[in-house]
Amino acid sequence: MKLTADFHTHTVFSHGKGTILDNALEAQKKGLLELAITDHGHGHTVYGIKSKKIPYMKELCESASKQTGVKVLLGVEANILGISGKTDMKERDMEHMDIYLAGIHKMIAYDKLKEWVMLFGKNFTARHFHKPSKSLIKRNTEVYINAIKQNPIDILTHPGFCAFINAYDVARCCEDYGTLFEIDARKKHLEDDEWESVLKTNVKFVIDSDAHSPEKIGVIGQAEELIKRVGIPTDRIVNIDGKLPKDLRFTSFKRKM
Secondary structure (H helix, E strand, O other): OOEOEEEEEOOOOOOOOOOHHHHHHHHHHOOOOEEEEEEEOOOEOOOOOOHHHHHHHHHHHHHHHHHHOOEEEEEEEEEEOOOOOOEOOOHHHHOOOOEEEEEOOOOEOOOOHHHHHHHHHHHHHHHHOOOOOHHHHHHHHHHHHHHHHHOOOOEEOOOOOOOOOOHHHHHHHHHHHOOEEEEEOOOOOOOHHHHHHHOOOOOOEEEEOOEOOHHHOOOOHHHHHHHHHHOOOHHHEOOEOOOOOOOOHHHHHHHOO
């Protein structure tokens, strides 16, 4: 299995250690055809990117593409802000973006105080002190589903990380709307039995490094182990062995803007 593109990487514009060019040079070294720079959305209270820097980031991506021959896309790993499905992707920033990732994270300026309690507090206590309730799982699942339905999200990042979910229902929604279901090589975000339930849908997968330093670009060992262990069919993974995803949701959305 050889990675063709790595669509989830971070740089010094959020809390990565390398520049955009550093990431692109590493992608070139590892034979990748495409690379996405996806720093955290501005709703991240510590590491969020600033809208005023996005045009400059786009210029750096274009320059890195010319220098390395790797197609460097500018994107964002947006933060899902609550049950409404709202994310912190701003319409004014979309013209500069090529790809749209979104997920649930810690240290977020959520839409309302209640969302901080539900998406951080209740999931944190369930993870460390007791099993999650059925109502919490149901609500977390609705958060993801509403985000997928209401936003042209290309890749749902590390589903289940920070929030207990019905993985089958989330994957089914991704399948219905054409959002790719990420296999994150950096974070463990679902248990094996949850992956097995996801495989009962026809959702398409993308493997990403979620690299926070250049040397981790294209490193997917943990994901490969999972794929072999659970039996994820490689023909459902869109960014390996020369393959690239076709007509991403955000690309189609921007054509209509």
